[in-house]
Amino acid sequence: MPLFEQLYNFAHWLAQDRAEAEDLVQETYVKALRGFSSFQPGTNFRAWMYRILRNTFLTSRTGLKNAATVALDADDAAELPAGHESPETILIDNSRRELLQDALGEIPAHYREILLLCEVEEMSYRDIAETLSVPIGTVMSRLSRARQTLRAVLTQKTLRG
Amino acid sequence: MDQWTEKLDVYLDGELPASEMTAVQEHVRGCSGCTADVLSRVQMKRAIQSAGQRYSPSAEFRQRIRQQISPPSQRAPWRIWVPAASFAILLLFVSLTFVTMRQRQIASQHLYSEIADLHVSMLASANPVDVISTDRHTVKPWFQGKLPFTFNLPELKDSDFTLIGGRVAYLEQSPGAELIYQIRKHQISAFIFQDRAMGSGALGDSLARRHATFNVESWNQNNLRYFVIGDAGAKDIQNLANLLKQAAQQ
Numbered sequence: 001m002p003l004f005e006q007l008y009n010f011a012h013w014l015a016q017d018r019a020e021a022e023d024l025v026q027e028t029y030v031k032a033l034r035g036f037s038s039f040q041p042g043t044n045f046r047a048w049m050y051r052i053l054r055n056t057f058l059t060s061r062t063g064l065k066n067a068a069t070v071a072l073d074a075d076d077a078a079e080l081p082a083g084h085e086s087p088e089t090i091l092i093d094n095s096r097r098e099l100l101q102d103a104l105g106e107i108p109a110h111y112r113e114i115l116l117l118c119e120v121e122e123m124s125y126r127d128i129a130e131t132l133s134v135p136i137g138t139v140m141s142r143l144s145r146a147r148q149t150l151r152a153v154l155t156q157k158t159l160r161g
Numbered sequence: 162m163d164q165w166t167e168k169l170d171v172y173l174d175g176e177l178p179a180s181e182m183t184a185v186q187e188h189v190r191g192c193s194g195c196t197a198d199v200l201s202r203v204q205m206k207r208a209i210q211s212a213g214q215r216y217s218p219s220a221e222f223r224q225r226i227r228q229q230i231s232p233p234s235q236r237a238p239w240r241i242w243v244p245a246a247s248f249a250i251l252l253l254f255v256s257l258t259f260v261t262m263r264q265r266q267i268a269s270q271h272l273y274s275e276i277a278d279l280h281v282s283m284l285a286s287a288n289p290v291d292v293i294s295t296d297r298h299t300v301k302p303w304f305q306g307k308l309p310f311t312f313n314l315p316e317l318k319d320s321d322f323t324l325i326g327g328r329v330a331y332l333e334q335s336p337g338a339e340l341i342y343q344i345r346k347h348q349i350s351a352f353i354f355q356d357r358a359m360g361s362g363a364l365g366d367s368l369a370r371r372h373a374t375f376n377v378e379s380w381n382q383n384n385l386r387y388f389v390i391g392d393a394g395a396k397d398i399q400n401l402a403n404l405l406k407q408a409a410q411q
Contacts, residue, residue, distance in 0.1 A: 001227060004218065012216035022222050029230045100212040118174065119206055120213035125176045140171065147170060147205075 014057045028053040047130040103153040111146035279330050280350040280390045290326030300327045312353050315408035349391030356386040378402040382409045
């Protein structure tokens with residue numbers, strides 16, 4: 001099964017729940033099989049699969065709830081103040097992995113997903129744009145804000161911890 | 162955030178146009194602040210990459226998905242081939258059994274023909290026996306050194322049979338004893354060969370039949386193969402066979 005592990009990981013991050021992640025992956029494969037004729041050879045298969053998964057998530061109950069609480073057009077909002085602290089340095093320690101995972105879980109879903117696509121799946125901006133069905137400019141601005149938000153959450157957690 | 166800082170993430174994502182790439186590289190090399198920034202961003206990227214690989218699907222789920230999404234064409238060969246292979250194996254087994262039985266039948270026919278020929282050649286011979294004696298205690302020792310086995314001969318004084326004599330016969334290139342008995346006007350040959358010289362059990366343990374109008378009885382005893390053949394009645398052949406069997410048990 002192509003991309004099974006990665007799709008599951010991504011689904012679990014999106015849904016934050018094992019059972020829901022399993023449903024998402026299952027539905028993704030069913031849709032992919034059913035709609036395979038709509039896949040154009042030569043285009044990005046991985047982006048196509050992730051797009052199906054993500055669209056499935058967005059129409060799920062958790063996805064709809066997310067959409068209601070998070071303004072997806074916040075990408076063009078004013079820049080967050082840049083943190084001067086360097087929470088990255090504390091991440092050298094692997095034992096802080098959990099801290100980062102908590103932070104990733106806390107940031108808005110549309111920031112989380114773009115960070116996962118970029119860093120974990122190592123997708124190009126073009127593939128991310130295809131997956132999220134947004135222009136490349138939006139990918140860049142959203143990615144930038146996602147990183148700033150993650151840093152801010154990490155800084156808070158570090159100061160608190 | 163200056164113009165360089167803005168570009169660092171795009172630079173590290175490998176998405177900066179080639180024209181800007183060189184400029185950023187040169188700046189970072191000369192700017193300690195940006196070098197430290199690049200280092201921390203690289204660490205952050207690696208940390209996210211590692212932390213992001215957090216969830217693994219369970220084995221049960223993997224199995225469930227595999228079963229659900231496998232197209233029927235992938236499972237069909239399994240469902241078709243297993244019964245087909247079983248049937249083919251059964252067919253092969255039945256064919257082999259049939260062929261083996263047929264081969265045994267042919268081998269058995271061949272042996273009986275040989276035995277009949279030996280008996281007829283004895284009847285036709287001017288010197289049918291090499292040792293002429295009615296005494297079994299004379300005939301049996303005569304075979305000493307001529308055969309790689311020994312055997313017992315029956316006491317005949319209470320029967321209608323008379324021992325005429327004996328000679329060495331060959332069957333399937335193996336030496337054996339041919340004993341000639343007489344009952345009324347009929348001459349009967351009793352052959353004794355080593356059973357292992359007869360091929361792979363072509364004859365079975367015990368058999369009475371007619372071959373070319375001769376009555377034949379054959380059996381295996383003490384690893385020896387006995388044939389009693391003659392134109393006497395089946396009853397006489399059987400009686401002589403019983404006498405030889407009893408003697409062999411002594």
